[in-house]
Amino acid sequence: MKQLLRGCIYGAAAGWSVGAAESALVATITDLAFASPISESVGVALHYSLVGGFLGALLALLSKLTHPAHFAGAVGGLMFLATGLSWIHQDFYAGIPLFALEPLIASAVWTVACSMAGFSMAQAPHPILPLFLTALAGHLCTALTSAPITPRPQEVAKEVVAKDGAPNILFILVDTLRADHMSSYGYPIQTSPEMDKLASQGIRFDSAWAQATWTRPSVASLMTSLYPASHQTNFLDTRIPESFTTLAETIHSAGYQTAGFSANRNVESFFGFGQGFDSFWPSDLGSVRANAMLRFTTWERAKDILAKGFGVKIKTMNDFENHAAALNNEVVAWFDDKNSNKPWFLYIQYIDPHFPYQPPSDFLEGTDIEPISVELQNQVAGAIGSVSKVAPYPFASQDALPEDIKAQVIRLYDAEIQYCDREIGRLLETLRKRGVMENTFVVITSDHGEEFWEHQQYNHGHSTFSEVARVPLIITGPGIEPGVRAQSVELIDLYPTLATWASSPLPQNIHGSDLSPVLAGNDGLGRAFTQNMKSDVLTSLTLGKEKLVQVEYRGEEVWMLFDLSIDPGETNNLAESRPERVAELRELLEQRRVESASFQPAQAERVQLDGQRKAELENLGYGGEEDEE
Numbered sequence: 029m030k031q032l033l034r035g036c037i038y039g040a041a042a043g044w045s046v047g048a049a050e051s052a053l054v055a056t057i058t059d060l061a062f063a064s065p066i067s068e069s070v071g072v073a074l075h076y077s078l079v080g081g082f083l084g085a086l087l088a089l090l091s092k093l094t095h096p097a098h099f100a101g102a103v104g105g106l107m108f109l110a111t112g113l114s115w116i117h118q119d120f121y122a123g124i125p126l127f128a129l130e131p132l133i134a135s136a137v138w139t140v141a142c143s144m145a146g147f148s149m150a151q152a153p154h155p156i157l158p159l160f161l162t163a164l165a166g167h168l169c170t171a172l173t174s175a176p177i178t179p180r181p182q183e184v185a186k187e188v189v190a191k192d193g194a195p196n197i198l199f200i201l202v203d204t205l206r207a208d209h210m211s212s213y214g215y216p217i218q219t220s221p222e223m224d225k226l227a228s229q230g231i232r233f234d235s236a237w238a239q240a241t242w243t244r245p246s247v248a249s250l251m252t253s254l255y256p257a258s259h260q261t262n263f264l265d266t267r268i269p270e271s272f273t274t275l276a277e278t279i280h281s282a283g284y285q286t287a288g289f290s291a292n293r294n295v296e297s298f299f300g301f302g303q304g305f306d307s308f309w310p311s312d313l314g315s316v317r318a319n320a321m322l323r324f325t326t327w328e329r330a331k332d333i334l335a336k337g338f339g340v341k342i343k344t345m346n347d348f349e350n351h352a353a354a355l356n357n358e359v360v361a362w363f364d365d366k367n368s369n370k371p372w373f374l375y376i377q378y379i380d381p382h383f384p385y386q387p388p389s390d391f392l393e394g395t396d397i398e399p400i401s402v403e404l405q406n407q408v409a410g411a412i413g414s415v416s417k418v419a420p421y422p423f424a425s426q427d428a429l430p431e432d433i434k435a436q437v438i439r440l441y442d443a444e445i446q447y448c449d450r451e452i453g454r455l456l457e458t459l460r461k462r463g464v465m466e467n468t469f470v471v472i473t474s475d476h477g478e479e480f481w482e483h484q485q486y487n488h489g490h491s492t493f494s495e496v497a498r499v500p501l502i503i504t505g506p507g508i509e510p511g512v513r514a515q516s517v518e519l520i521d522l523y524p525t526l527a528t529w530a531s532s533p534l535p536q537n538i539h540g541s542d543l544s545p546v547l548a549g550n551d552g553l554g555r556a557f558t559q560n561m562k563s564d565v566l567t568s569l570t571l572g573k574e575k576l577v578q579v580e581y582r583g584e585e586v587w588m589l590f591d592l593s594i595d596p597g598e599t600n601n602l603a604e605s606r607p608e609r610v611a612e613l614r615e616l617l618e619q620r621r622v623e624s625a626s627f628q629p630a631q632a633e634r635v636q637l638d639g640q641r642k643a644e645l646e647n648l649g650y651g652g653e654e655d656e657e
């Protein structure tokens with residue numbers, strides 16, 4: 029009995045030191061900041077000590093022949109080894125194969141270190157003491173490394189004073205919002221009453237198109253007014269090059285205070301989106317503040333692996349806390365802090381309609397919508413996973429979701445829109461009450477839509493068809509008369525439009541054109557160009573009511589022509605019956621393609637993704653296949 033107890037205590041102590049050491053690692057190598065690192069690391073250590081205690085007791089029970097300290101030492105050493113290997117391979121050497129030289133050497137060093145630690149613990153007359161000291165050192169390390177984290181000092185630029193009466197600009201991007209799922213765009217379910225209200229006060233664009241169909245390149249186009257071929261931010265490991273002058277930089281240079289808030293991990297300072305913002309949330313060093321440290325440990329990964337292995341989800345890593353209400357809290361806090369003498373440019377990117385379709389439970393209360401179950405979540409993730417490995421042409425062959433399940437999934441997607449819409453209404457109301465919405469332009473749009481098997485795909489980023497490329501665009505503000513515009517416009521047009529409102533000079537190298545004449549009721553260019561630069565290249569040109577789509581598939585070219593006036597869903601390919609028209613539009617598309625690459629930098633800027641970032645992007649449905657070029 030005594031031996032059993034000792035085994036348990038030693039095991040618990042070994043577990044505790046592993047937990048403490050890993051907490052220190054989490055705090056140092058992941059660039060995360062935690063609200064209370066000390067108490068959180070105690071929590072992590074506690075989790076490990078429970079397992080350690082159990083294992084220690086078990087081993088002591090299994091063999092009464094040997095000193096339990098040896099077992100405790102062995103357990104500690106093994107736990108160190110498992111933890112260390114996980115970190116070494118997933119974080120330090122992310123992207124390097126397991127059997128490459130560097131990871132092998134690192135693993136060997138770590139193994140020797142762990143064996144020595146385990147051995148010395150086992151040899152000590154009172155192994156509890158070295159274990160206690162290790163735990164203490166681990167916690168000290170956590171305290172020292174994470175407590176004093178402060179944001180990097182911003183470069184102090186020359187103070188520019190904005191023009192008198194310069195308007196404020198509120199830019200709201202609802203990630204993954206299909207235009208045709210908003211009630212103001214004709215959706216039969218009332219999904220967007222708050223945004224519809226704005227649409228009725230301002231201009232609704234019925235034919236607005238994103239330049240890419242997944243977050244990173246689409247928002248990069250928005251922020252640089254460049255087509256994807258030029259901004260080169262098209263893969264999971266690429267960022268907006270520093271050499272470009274972003275929208276926020278341009279507006280900032282006109283004397284504005286600028287702040288960005290993004291709930292999508294694809295859009296953060298790490299990927300170059302913070303350029304020109306006085307503050308960008310989540311900050312480089314303070315991201316995922318709402319999440320507990322335990323989430324980033326081997327503990328959580330082991331749970332994930334177990335869950336996947338047994339097909340059960342204990343607790344998903346997708347339980348992000350950055351839904352609309354949480355984002356709004358950050359935004360309102362910024363307003364309470366901001367300089368009241370300067371005009372402001374505020375960028376907010378909500379993520380709610382994005383997969384996983386998990387509207388907050390308090391929102392679903394009182395509705396007839398069932399929260400997404402673990403099984404359904406896994407089923408949708410499976411469907412997304414199965415199509416993301418298939419080229420966008422000739423498309424996946426079999427629908428992974430039965431019709432009734434699909435209807436349920438779409439209902440949840442719509443509920444996310446409804447929830448986000450409600451929160452947008454709440455934010456606007458709060459800001460109005462604070463008197464900060466006077467003389468303010470409001471833009472509402474999205475970075476891309478979402479597909480539910482319209483073209484044999486799920487999720488987004490695979491094609492350039494309307495369900496993913498067409499986005500809502502609503503603009504209200506001083507001098508804008510309510511109305512609807514039918515001509516095609518592009519998200520890259522917003523940059524020069526906003527710069528005009530802010531009276532800031534435009535950089536030479538942009539592709540978009542100012543929408544002010546269109547807002548005033550004049551004709552625009554009436555065309556839109558979308559590029560998908562992933563492994564197979566898709567390009568499309570919308571001109572008036574016609575849309576030409578080109579797919580380059582394994583060296584082969586496929587052309588599709590759609591008449592959007594009678595076929596907005598792009599299901600009836602007219603390319604064979606109208607070859608002359610295809611030839612004419614094709615020429616325009618080729619011109620556009622050449623132009624789209626006109627401001628290409630010498631090379632794309634790449635970043636090294638750590639394991640945690642990768643995992644978070646994977647949870648949003650972005651697998652590793654985009655890494656390849």
Ligand SMILES: [Zn+2]
Nearest residue numbers: 203204243475
């Ligand atoms: Zn997105």
